[in-house]
Amino acid sequence: xxxxxxxxxxxxxxxxxxxxxxxxxxxxxxxxxxxxxxxxxxxxxxxxxxxxxxxxxxxxxxxxxxxxxxxxxxxxxxxxxxxxxxxxxxxxxxxxxxxxxxxxxxxxxxxxxxxxxxxxxxxxxxxxxxxxxxxxxxxxxxxxxxxxxxxxxxxxxxxxxxxxxxxxxxxxxxxxxxxxxxxxxxxxxxxxxxxxxxxxxxxxxxxxxxxxxxxxxxxxxxxxxxxxxxxxxxxxxxxxxxxxxxxxxxxxxxxxxxxxxxxxxxxxxxxxxxxxxxxxxxxxxxxxxxxxxxxxxxxxxxxxxxxxxxxxxxxxxxxxxxxxxxxxxxxxxxxxxxxxxxxxxxxxxxxxxxxxxxxxxxxxxxxxxxx
Numbered sequence: 001x002x003x004x005x006x007x008x009x010x011x012x013x014x015x016x017x018x019x020x021x022x023x024x025x026x027x028x029x030x031x032x033x034x035x036x037x038x039x040x041x042x043x044x045x046x047x048x049x050x051x052x053x054x055x056x057x058x059x060x061x062x063x064x065x066x067x068x069x070x071x072x073x074x075x076x077x078x079x080x081x082x083x084x085x086x087x088x089x090x091x092x093x094x095x096x097x098x099x100x101x102x103x104x105x106x107x108x109x110x111x112x113x114x115x116x117x118x119x120x121x122x123x124x125x126x127x128x129x130x131x132x133x134x135x136x137x138x139x140x141x142x143x144x145x146x147x148x149x150x151x152x153x154x155x156x157x158x159x160x161x162x163x164x165x166x167x168x169x170x171x172x173x174x175x176x177x178x179x180x181x182x183x184x185x186x187x188x189x190x191x192x193x194x195x196x197x198x199x200x201x202x203x204x205x206x207x208x209x210x211x212x213x214x215x216x217x218x219x220x221x222x223x224x225x226x227x228x229x230x231x232x233x234x235x236x237x238x239x240x241x242x243x244x245x246x247x248x249x250x251x252x253x254x255x256x257x258x259x260x261x262x263x264x265x266x267x268x269x270x271x272x273x274x275x276x277x278x279x280x281x282x283x284x285x286x287x288x289x290x291x292x293x294x295x296x297x298x299x300x301x302x303x304x305x306x307x308x309x310x311x312x313x314x315x316x317x318x319x320x321x322x323x324x325x326x327x328x329x330x331x332x333x334x335x336x337x338x339x340x341x342x343x344x345x346x347x348x349x350x351x352x353x354x355x356x357x358x359x360x361x362x363x364x365x366x367x368x369x370x371x
Contacts (some may be wrong), residue, residue: 008299014268018300021264025304026311028257029344032250033312036339052170054119056204059197059217062225074181074194076220083216085202085209090114091194093184097156099177100145107155107177109184115200120178125149125164128180134163140174153177156187254347257304261297261351269293269355276362286360293356294349301348305341 012018059080061070074091081089093109110116112130120127120136128134135155137147142165145153152159155177168174185191203209214226269276276289 017264017267021260021300022304022307024260025257025301025344025348026307028253028260029305029308029341030311030315031253032343033309034315035247035250037312037316052168052173053116053198054200055198056201056228057199057210057213058227059199060195060225060227062223070195071190071193072196072224074192077194077197079220080197080199080217083213085213085216086199087202088115088200090116090198091181092116092196092198093181093188093190093194095188095195097188099141099155100153103145105141105175105177106172107179107184107187109179109181109187111181114181114198116178116198120164121167123165123167125162128163130180131182132163132180133160133183134180135160136164136166136178137162138174138176138178139165139167140171141177144175155179158187254343257301257344258347258351261300261348262354264300265293265297265352265355266358268296269359273362276359280362290356290360293359294352297348297352297356298345299348301344301346301351302341304348305344308344309341 059072059076061072077089077091080086091111091114095107096104097107099105099107108116112128117127122136123139125136127136135153137145137153142148142162147153147162147165149162149165151162153162154160160179160183166173166178179187181194185193199213201210201213210228217226218224279289280286
């Protein structure tokens with residue numbers, strides 16, 4: 001019998017216990033994939049959203065717990081625009097607001113002359129005129145709300161005509177609603193205030209040029225921070241807390257999987273004391289016995305990992321379809337799955353380590369007497 005066949009036979013001798021352990025590992029790794037995918041998806045969605053809209057740098061208030069609580073004066077934009085190396089500045093006031101009967105969406109207000117409006121790709125309808133009361137919807141949000149050009153939409157308990165439907169590539173942008181800045185300021189009671197400033201610079205990607213712009217902006221006020229699309233989430237405490245929570249839950253799931261394997265193999269070793277003693281008596285070395293039990297743990301974890309990968313990808317699809325609804329995308333992919341499988345096998349080996357060591361300490365003579 002081959003080595004793999006021996007491992008399979010040993011596990012199959014107790015099919016119920018092995019199956020439940022395998023399912024426990026699968027659920028743990030599926031949780032790891034789903035939580036890690038959600039965390040990665042938030043970062044990728046934010047970067048893709050900014051890159052698609054041609055944003056090179058963001059000016060935000062330093063130390064804000066989350067973006068929506070940050071307040072900056074709209075007049076600051078004129079001072080930023082005068083800095084050498086800055087091509088364009090567009091302020092934004094954004095918040096997560098009630099939309100329709102029972103939904104919520106990210107709503108952004110942009111000034112009439114902001115480059116954000118010029119970069120929109122309209123699928124239907126038109127842009128709002130300066131001072132006009134109306135809203136433009138991302139295509140995913142319009143589809144979710146069954147909204148169409150010419151209809152009306154309730155934002156924060158106020159009715160707005162739907163003027164246009166915009167097409168985007170980034171998932172976060174597809175789930176947005178866009179208003180003229182004065183309308184947004186009035187809607188949430190922040191007259192003359194914005195959340196952040198979007199910048200286009202002369203030499204995007206040039207670290208020296210961007211650093212010169214950053215230094216000049218920071219000299220305007222002590223409470224400012226200038227970040228790139230890659231850095232936008234690093235200083236946000238809410239996102240950091242979500243990432244930490246996701247990592248902690250994923251780690252806890254993997255630890256539970258390890259204890260499940262440890263319990264299963266410890267019971268198996270205890271029940272197979274005579275068998276292991278016979279193997280030692282006929283010449284099996286301690287190393288070979290150790291590899292046998294470790295192999296059973298690794299095989300259990302690998303099979304559970306494969307099943308967990310399928311369950312995890314299904315969980316990501318369900319999360320995107322039913323919970324996130326196009327506003328962002330939880331992402332898995334080969335990298336996350338490979339990491340999950342690698343962690344799974346490692347957990348299997350660690351879980352099997354003590355039972356394997358215990359098996360190598362069994363004396364053939366004592367095993368025979370026990371039998």
